[in-house]
Amino acid sequence: MRADARKNRDHVLAVAGAAIAEQGVDVAMRDIARRAGVGLATLLRHFPTREALLEALLRTGFEELTARAEELESSSAPAQALGTWLRECVAWTTEYRGVTVLMASAIDDTGSALHASCVTLRAAGARLLTRAQAAGAARSDLDGTELFALVAMLAWVGDQPSLAARADHLFEVVASAVLTDAG
Template identity: 55%
Template sequence: MRADAKKNYSHILTVAREVITEQGADASMRDIARRAAVGLATLLRHFPTREALFEALLCTNLDALTQKADELETSNSPGEALVSWFSEWVAFAQSYRGVVALMAAAHTNPDSALYASCAAVHSASARLLRRAQAEGTARTDMNGDDLFGLMAALGWLVDLPPFAPRANHLVHVITDAILANRPSSDVKKPTR
């Protein structure tokens, strides 16, 4: 990449990060180009889709997140690792409004620019869950898809202003349910 193109690329990412932090994942590509003082064609040459832009923005964060899963896998008990992983995920999800919906959609779409990153997060989650299940501390009636779904749901929920302050509490509620190690058929229904 030429020096001027590399400078444009870095500048666009910096501006995009600011705009998306302010406006969320639905920020206009035109607005990003305007604020970066480049033409829309220049922005689209670097990032042909919104997902490609998010992949570039999130790559470092997602790599760090999956690296954290690797560390948790070797340094914590399986149950503690799963709770810490959930907390790390929620912190990540709160860093970019609307990113969870993009990731949830990309999760099953191999053509998405975010697919590889989503697959890495999914794989790390599934490994941590299987480890806790093997130890006997996690429910055995769920799999990596279930865990990814719960993570996405929680990430979406804490993206909403009324729930953001309760993020840590909600992490504990969900992880307590996962670590309860009881099949869903054993859950008692409330009496009326």
Template identity: 55%
Template sequence: MRADAQKNYAHILTVARDVFTEQGADASIRDVARKADVGLGTLYRHFPTREALFEALLRSSFNTLERRADELQSLEPADQALVTWLREIVEIACSLRGVIAAMVAAIEEPDSALHASCVTMKASGTRLLERAQAQGLARSDMDGADLFALVGALTWIQDQPSLVERGERLFGIISGAILLGGAV
């Protein structure tokens, strides 16, 4: 990629992060282009769909989360590792208001630009869940799809201004329902 194109790409991502953080995932793409001071065509050359833009915004966080899941596999007790990962993925998903809906849809839509990243992220959590289950620390009647759905629920709670205050308490209730010994 040419230097000026790379500069535009990085600048669009910076502005898009600000816009989506402030206005939510349904913010206008035109608004992103306008605030980035680039034409709509330039934005679409880099990011042909809204999901492609979300994927670029979330990619490094998802890569970090995948590495973190690998690290947690060996560093912490299985139940604590699972709750730590769950807390971190909810934090990442909350970083762009409203993006959880696109993430949930992407899991079932192989053509979505977000699909591969979300599937990889879900697999990381599934490995941690299975490790906790193998040690008898987590419910055996749930799978990675259930865990991902709970990520969606916890993120949605944080997206609701009237529920934010309850977020930590509800996180404890949900994580306690996953773990056989209660919340960590």
């Protein structure tokens, strides 16, 4: 890709991220194009569907969270690694209004552009959970799929204006139910 085309694409992604943070994943593609100062045809040339745009936008964050899990796995105690990663994952997921619904449906939809990124993210969390379980620091009756669901649930709470003020407290409640503090 030419340097100017990459710069244009990166600008559109940045604008799309801000628009989705404000208005949610259903923001009109035309609005994103207008905010980015490009024509709709230009936006659609880079991202032919809303899902393609979301996949490009979210993939970077998923990759960063996956890398963060690997970093925490090698540098932190099991309970601390899992707790830190959960908090960071929920915080990132809450940045984009409505993304939790997309993540929850993409995890089982192999045809979704978001599927592979969601599966990779779930696997990263599952590794941290398994490590914490082996150390006796996390409940043994949870698996990676349930952990992924808890992330989605906690992010959804933070996405609701009437519940957002309680999101930190509810995170602590859920985290204390997952972590046994034995590790």
